[in-house]
Structures are given as C-alpha cells and as structure tokens.
Amino acid sequence: MGKKAAQRTKRSTAKGGRTAAAKDEPALLSNPFAAPAPPAAIAIFGASGDLTQRKLLPALYNLAAAGLLNESFAVVGVARAELSDSEFRRKIGEDVRTYCTHECDSRLLDWLQRRCYYVSGAFEDQTTFAKLAKVLEQADTRHGTQGNRLYYLATAPRYFAPVVRALDEAGLAREDGEGGSKGRPARRVIVEKPFGTDLESARALNAELASVLREEQIYRIDHYLGKETVQNILVFRFGNGLFEPIWNRQYIDNVEITVAESLGIEGRGGYYDTAGALRDMVPNHLMQLLSLVTMEPPTSFDAEAVREEKAKALRAVQPFTPERVLTHAVRGQYGAGYVDGEDVPAYRSEPKVAPRSSTETYVALEMSVDNWRWADVPFYLRTGKRLKRRVSEIAIQFRRPPLLLFRRTGVEHLARNVLVIRVQPDEGITLSFGAKIPGPNVRMGNVAMDFRYEEHFGSTPSTGYETLLYDCLKGDATLFQRADMVESGWSIVEPLLAVWKALPPRDFPNYAAGTWGPRAGDELLERSGRRWRNPED
Numbered sequence: 001m002g003k004k005a006a007q008r009t010k011r012s013t014a015k016g017g018r019t020a021a022a023k024d025e026p027a028l029l030s031n032p033f034a035a036p037a038p039p040a041a042i043a044i045f046g047a048s049g050d051l052t053q054r055k056l057l058p059a060l061y062n063l064a065a066a067g068l069l070n071e072s073f074a075v076v077g078v079a080r081a082e083l084s085d086s087e088f089r090r091k092i093g094e095d096v097r098t099y100c101t102h103e104c105d106s107r108l109l110d111w112l113q114r115r116c117y118y119v120s121g122a123f124e125d126q127t128t129f130a131k132l133a134k135v136l137e138q139a140d141t142r143h144g145t146q147g148n149r150l151y152y153l154a155t156a157p158r159y160f161a162p163v164v165r166a167l168d169e170a171g172l173a174r175e176d177g178e179g180g181s182k183g184r185p186a187r188r189v190i191v192e193k194p195f196g197t198d199l200e201s202a203r204a205l206n207a208e209l210a211s212v213l214r215e216e217q218i219y220r221i222d223h224y225l226g227k228e229t230v231q232n233i234l235v236f237r238f239g240n241g242l243f244e245p246i247w248n249r250q251y252i253d254n255v256e257i258t259v260a261e262s263l264g265i266e267g268r269g270g271y272y273d274t275a276g277a278l279r280d281m282v283p284n285h286l287m288q289l290l291s292l293v294t295m296e297p298p299t300s301f302d303a304e305a306v307r308e309e310k311a312k313a314l315r316a317v318q319p320f321t322p323e324r325v326l327t328h329a330v331r332g333q334y335g336a337g338y339v340d341g342e343d344v345p346a347y348r349s350e351p352k353v354a355p356r357s358s359t360e361t362y363v364a365l366e367m368s369v370d371n372w373r374w375a376d377v378p379f380y381l382r383t384g385k386r387l388k389r390r391v392s393e394i395a396i397q398f399r400r401p402p403l404l405l406f407r408r409t410g411v412e413h414l415a416r417n418v419l420v421i422r423v424q425p426d427e428g429i430t431l432s433f434g435a436k437i438p439g440p441n442v443r444m445g446n447v448a449m450d451f452r453y454e455e456h457f458g459s460t461p462s463t464g465y466e467t468l469l470y471d472c473l474k475g476d477a478t479l480f481q482r483a484d485m486v487e488s489g490w491s492i493v494e495p496l497l498a499v500w501k502a503l504p505p506r507d508f509p510n511y512a513a514g515t516w517g518p519r520a521g522d523e524l525l526e527r528s529g530r531r532w533r534n535p536e537d
C-alpha cells in the first residue's frame with residue numbers, strides 16, 4: 001500500500017468520508033491508488049498466538065481502513081483453545097484496539113468482526129480440517145469469498161508440514177486443474193519463519209510443501225520485506241539516475257549492514273537458546289537486505305524477475321571456508337549491563353536459557369559477493385541483541401578521492417562520502433559529503449543531505465504486515481521468498497554453524513549489554529583500517 005494512499009484514506013476517515021456500499025453494511029473506504037484485493041477467506045492457524053494478536057489482526061483492520069480489503073472477505077481463526085465465534089470476535093475487537101497504533105473506527109471494526117469465525121481443534125487432528133472446510137464453505141455462501149483461500153501458518157514451525165498435509169487431505173489445498181489459479185479458486189499458503197533450522201531441514205520442508213503445493217502457491221514470509229524502507233531500496237536504486245551508475249566496486253569501498261537491537265530475548269529463551277543470532281537473523285533478514293543492495297536491475301517488477309535477480313545475488317556470495325569462518329566471522333554473547341536507562345541481566349540469566357549457554361546473541365561477518373559488480377568490496381554485516389541502540393541501517397561507503405589537490409591546504413584527510421539507508425527507526429536516507437567551511441582558508445567539514453520518511457510522507461498506521469497480506473491476497477509473490485532463496489540463505493551460514501558447533505564453547509559473555517558488541521567485532525574492520533559506523537555514539 002502506498003503511504004500517501006493510506007494517509008489520504010486516513011484523512012478521509014477523519015472527515016467521515018465513506019464511499020457507498022450495501023445499505024446494511026458500513027461501506028469500506030475506497031482507495032484512490034489501489035484496487036481492493038480479490039474476494040478471499042483467510043484461515044489463520046495459530047489464531048490465539050502473539051503474531052495473530054499483535055500483527056495480523058491489526059494489519060487486516062488497517063487494510064480494511066485503507067480500502068484494500070474486498071467486501072467479500074472472511075477470516076477463520078484456527079487454534080486449540082475452545083472459543084465460540086462470538087468470543088473470538090470479542091477477542092479480535094480487544095486485540096485490534098490494543099495493538100493498533102491509532103484510534104479505531106468502531107463501525108469498521110464491527111465490519112471486520114462480523115466476517116470472523118473460529119474453529120477450535122488440534123492441528124494433528126483431521127476433524128479440525130473437516131470443521132474448517134465447512135466453515136470456509138459457509139463463508140463462501142455468506143460473504144461471497146468464491147472459494148479463494150489463504151492459509152496463514154502462524155504456528156510453531158513443527159506444524160508447518162503437517163498442517164499443509166492435513167489441508168490437502170481435507171481437499172483444501174490444491175487448486176483444481178492444471179496450470180493453477182487462472183479462473184479457478186486460489187489456494188495460497190503463507191509460511192512464517194523460521195523456515196528450517198539449517199540447510200537440510202529447510203530443504204526437507206521445501207520438499208514436504210512441494211509434495212502438496214505448487215511453488216506459486218507458497219508464500220514464505222520475511223517480515224523485513226514488509227518494511228517500506230526495505231521495499232524502497234529497489235525504488236531508490238533503480239528509480240533514480242543518480243545512484244545506479246556508481247553502485248559498484250569502482251566507486252564503493254565497502255558496505256555495512258547493521259541490524260542492532262537494544263532489546264534482549266523478551267521471554268523467548270526457549271526458542272532463542274536453540275537458535276542464536278545467526279539462525280534468527282542472518283539467513284533471512286540480513287540476506288534479504290544484502291540481496292536488495294547487491295542485485296542487478298530486474299527487467300520488471302514481476303515477482304519472477306525480481307526474485308531471480310535476488311537469488312542470483314545470493315548465489316554470488318563467496319562461501320565461507322572453515323578457515324574463513326575463523327577469520328571473517330565473530331560471535332558474541334551479552335553479559336549484564338545497562339541499556340536504555342535500565343540495568344539488565346546477562347543472557348545466561350534470562351528465563352529458559354541454559355546457565356552455561358554458548359548460544360551467540362551477536363554476529364559480525366565480513367562477506368564478499370564474487371561477481372563483476374562487487375568483487376573485492378567487503379560487506380560487513382552485524383546483528384545482535386542488547387546492543388547500545390536499536391538501529392537497522394545500510395551504509396554505503398564510497399571510495400575516498402585523492403588528496404593531492406589539498407596537499408598545501410589545512411585539509412589532511414578526506415572523509416568518505418557515505419549513503420545511509422535507515423531502515424528503522426527514524427526511517428530515511430542520508431548522504432554525507434564534504435563542504436568548504438566558510439572562511440579565507442580551505443577547510444572542510446562533513447555535511448549531510450537528509451530525507452526523513454515521516455517528515456515527507458507523514459506516518460501511516462502499520463504493523464508491517466499489511467503489504468505482505470495484501471500482496472498475497474492478490475497473488476503477487478514479489479516480496480516473498482522462493483524455495484531456492486531460502487536454501488541459499490542457509491547455504492551461506494551452514495559453514496558457520498558447522499565450525500562453531502565443532503569448536504569448544506566460547507568464553508562467553510564477551511560483551512556487556514548496552515555496548516556495540518565484542519571487541520573482536522570491531523577488529524574485523526580495524527585490520528583493514530575501517531571502523532563500524534556506530535550511529536550517534
């Protein structure tokens with residue numbers, strides 16, 4: 001959804017401006033920039049979970065408010081808890097009101113609630129799926145959803161394959177006839193992360209899904225691609241004449257990708273202690289950012305054109321040999337410290353974390369993309385929990401100009417031009433360059449041109465899932481991962497997992513919460529005379 005579109009829609013809500021629709025229904029707002037998604041019913045597996053409460057339901061409400069849901073729409077929650085339809089609807093009302101970042105329009109919320117149904121049952125039990133089939137049929141009759149179904153697997157990963165198999169057994173998964181959904185009801189499945197825990201398990205899951213579904217029916221989600229700033233990387237690179245000609249090894253010295261969190265593991269010790277920072281963030285979110293920065297221009301915005309270029313970029317990443325793991329990768333774990341004005345405990349003291357855990361909460365990598373555009377340009381990636389600040393950004397560091405001209409001036413050093421794409425928070429883009437400090441002598445200072453999303457476009461109520469849900473409803477897979485992309489992500493980190501597993505446990509903790517990570521992370525850059533851009537140290 002375009003931000004402007006949503007903003008305008010928001011304004012028109014404020015004025016009470018609605019378009020006409022059936023008399024007994026409050027009309028959905030229309031959107032002047034985008035058509036509503038086609039009719040469909042969404043079945044959410046894991047309907048009582050955190051993701052559904054905090055993100056998916058508020059996102060559906062936001063889509064409705066932006067005029068992007070069809071009048072012919074229904075939601076079916078599926079979970080183990082015993083709830084009636086009306087209890088589920090009440091809960092939806094509470095969740096949307098709690099987790100939407102703005103005031104809700106009660107008529108619109110009521111519109112959404114009246115389209116919500118609930119099926120209680122275990123995911124291992126085939127009768128759950130028989131009940132679901134019935135409710136979906138009713139939705140077709142009552143709401144005109146035309147047999148189009150979107151199944152959202154917001155469950156623990158161990159249920160991904162069994163739910164898809166059970167859907168198939170209940171006759172709910174296959175799109176009838178050869179050639180897919182053209183003119184026939186669409187059956188799509190959104191698969192949440194984590195998609196596997198290593199290359200082998202990701203391949204196995206892909207194979208399981210492929211035994212039931214065609215690749216075009218599978219939407220592997222990476223919520224980083226729901227972020228406007230991440231989507232903008234493509235538009236920024238390829239929609240401007242200025243940057244693409246210099247977006248290569250001739251002009252770029254190095255690229256830093258930082259996804260730093262000041263939060264800890266937020267009660268997710270059970271999952272995190274078996275995953276660690278590498279699995280949790282690198283094959284998915286960081287590889288998405290890397291591929292968007294390094295990909296070649298696609299020939300169109302079609303899903304296949306975009307995804308093929310991203311996949312090629314990932315295939316060009318130089319594999320880590322065991323030796324390179326030792327020299328080009330750093331892991332860390334936080335000890336107790338002070339973050340955002342609070343004393344916080346060490347990772348090992350977090351609930352459900354082993355007291356001698358050797359799980360990493362920080363990773364820094366030096367990577368190379370071995371193709372004509374990027375050979376010899378180091379890519380430094382880092383991510384971690386309990387770092388000094390929450391900041392995700394991509395810093396493109398350009399080569400320094402020669403100093404010759406300035407030799408007889410007071411200028412002793414020319415700073416690099418840096419283009420920073422701020423993914424979050426304070427979303428925007430900054431280009432820094434040198435300028436003459438006014439005065440009789442030649443002196444230089446670093447200045448910046450700054451674009452801030454919020455200042456320019458205003459803010460839009462968003463959970464980050466709106467575009468992804470809308471795209472999936474429309475059958476546009478551009479922002480979703482293809483099977484081979486997920487496997488490439490795992491292939492890249494596989495040698496790290498193997499070497500780290502084979503080595504004796506690390507001397508953890510090796511950084512204090514509230515710092516920028518272990519010393520070794522800084523040394524990764526210092527050995528080539530560089531240093532991390534630590535925003536507003």
Ligand code: BG6
Nearest residue numbers: 193223224261280281285392424
């Ligand atoms: C999730 C990880 O995928 O992404 C979390 O499992 C992490 O550990 C989160 O905190 C970060 O997402 P965001 O959108 O807050 O940057």
